[in-house]
Amino acid sequence: MEKLKTLLSKIKYYRVIMVSLSVILLVIGIIMKIIISVGAGKYSDQTVSKRWDKEGNYSHVSIFIKDTAHFSMTDLDGLKYNLDGKLDYNSIEAENEDARRYIESHASKSSIFLEGPSRSMNIDCLAVGGDFFVFHPVKMINGSYFDGNDLMQDGVILDEESAWQLFGSNDVVGQPLYYGDRVLFVKGVYEKNESKLFNYARGDKPEIFVPFDLLNSEMDPLDITCVEFCMPNPVENFATGIMDEIVSLDSGTFEIVDNSKRYTVENLWVVYKNKKYRSMQNHDIIYPYWEKIARYEEDQLAPKAVVMVASFASSGTIFVALILYEISKLTKLKSKNDD
Numbered sequence: 001m002e003k004l005k006t007l008l009s010k011i012k013y014y015r016v017i018m019v020s021l022s023v024i025l026l027v028i029g030i031i032m033k034i035i036i037s038v039g040a041g042k043y044s045d046q047t048v049s050k051r052w053d054k055e056g057n058y059s060h061v062s063i064f065i066k067d068t069a070h071f072s073m074t075d076l077d078g079l080k081y082n083l084d085g086k087l088d089y090n091s092i093e094a095e096n097e098d099a100r101r102y103i104e105s106h107a108s109k110s111s112i113f114l115e116g117p118s119r120s121m122n123i124d125c126l127a128v129g130g131d132f133f134v135f136h137p138v139k140m141i142n143g144s145y146f147d148g149n150d151l152m153q154d155g156v157i158l159d160e161e162s163a164w165q166l167f168g169s170n171d172v173v174g175q176p177l178y179y180g181d182r183v184l185f186v187k188g189v190y191e192k193n194e195s196k197l198f199n200y201a202r203g204d205k206p207e208i209f210v211p212f213d214l215l216n217s218e219m220d221p222l223d224i225t226c227v228e229f230c231m232p233n234p235v236e237n238f239a240t241g242i243m244d245e246i247v248s249l250d251s252g253t254f255e256i257v258d259n260s261k262r263y264t265v266e267n268l269w270v271v272y273k274n275k276k277y278r279s280m281q282n283h284d285i286i287y288p289y290w291e292k293i294a295r296y297e298e299d300q301l302a303p304k305a306v307v308m309v310a311s312f313a314s315s316g317t318i319f320v321a322l323i324l325y326e327i328s329k330l331t332k333l334k335s336k337n338d339d
Contacts, residue, residue: 029312043290043293059259061257063228086246111123121166128148129213142170156185263298
């Protein structure tokens with residue numbers, strides 16, 4: 001403190017300089033906070049809990065699973081049964097009789113051979129079920145989403161490129177496609193994001209969405225590699241705590257992520273601290289494209305969170321130090337006058 005006093009006494013306009021520096025740092029902190037807020041809401045894949053419950057009482061939890069764990073639809077049904085039991089035990093009820101306590105989505109990356117009027121081709125696909133498009137509302141050009149509760153499970157959603165390759169047009173809603181001896185119908189055509197980031201995360205090949213039940217069978221069950229829940233989170237870490245308890249897979253074969261917390265300052269600070277080791281995964285979990293993009297955004301925002309915290313802390317420290325110095329000067333002056 002004495003050194004600071006000596007330094008300030010030598011600066012003619014120290015008040016102006018110190019207040020200006022404090023304000024500049026405060027502004028930098030505010031700018032970083034705005035950038036983080038914008039980044040946190042940039043991708044709809046990460047905002048389902050806010051869209052589902054604006055009061056912030058829900059959490060979006062993802063479970064990423066190794067394909068070698070062979071997590072099946074039967075396993076998912078067991079997981080949801082245990083989740084219902086935990087919610088019952090904690091007396092968490094739906095808001096009304098028509099509401100649901102949670103929504104769920106599941107997905108698996110695969111491929112499918114389709115025959116169209118223009119050509120036949122093997123296409124990469126995401127087999128999805130539950131409320132997948134509530135979690136991941138891709139932008140539709142024509143048509144609509146299919147739903148996990150659809151009776152026939154025979155609708156597919158094409159991207160523009162696959163629509164043009166199979167039909168020679170993207171206005172093909174309701175048109176038939178052939179999958180072996182089954183007739184499928186185009187439910188909709190979506191706009192695939194062609195940015196460099198999405199192409200790196202997803203690949204630049206055509207990719208379509210098909211109902212999970214279309215590729216899943218008792219004789220050849222499809223391995224689920226991603227499960228997501230939007231579920232009640234009345235207290236901090238309630239949702240992830242339940243998932244830790246009820247996921248019965250072997251350690252190292254799965255990873256639980258609380259998407260709702262990933263862009264908080266606390267989490268971004270942890271990401272920054274561990275940045276050297278982020279790429280050193282000791283598991284073979286393959287993340288879906290939306291998780292890869294979310295992690296990229298974390299890496300981009302983590303240094304900004306550090307700058308934000310440092311700026312706010314420095315601004316506050318300078319301001320408080322200046323006030324204490326002025327109080328000290330006034331106290332000494334009063335003491336001198338009293339003498």
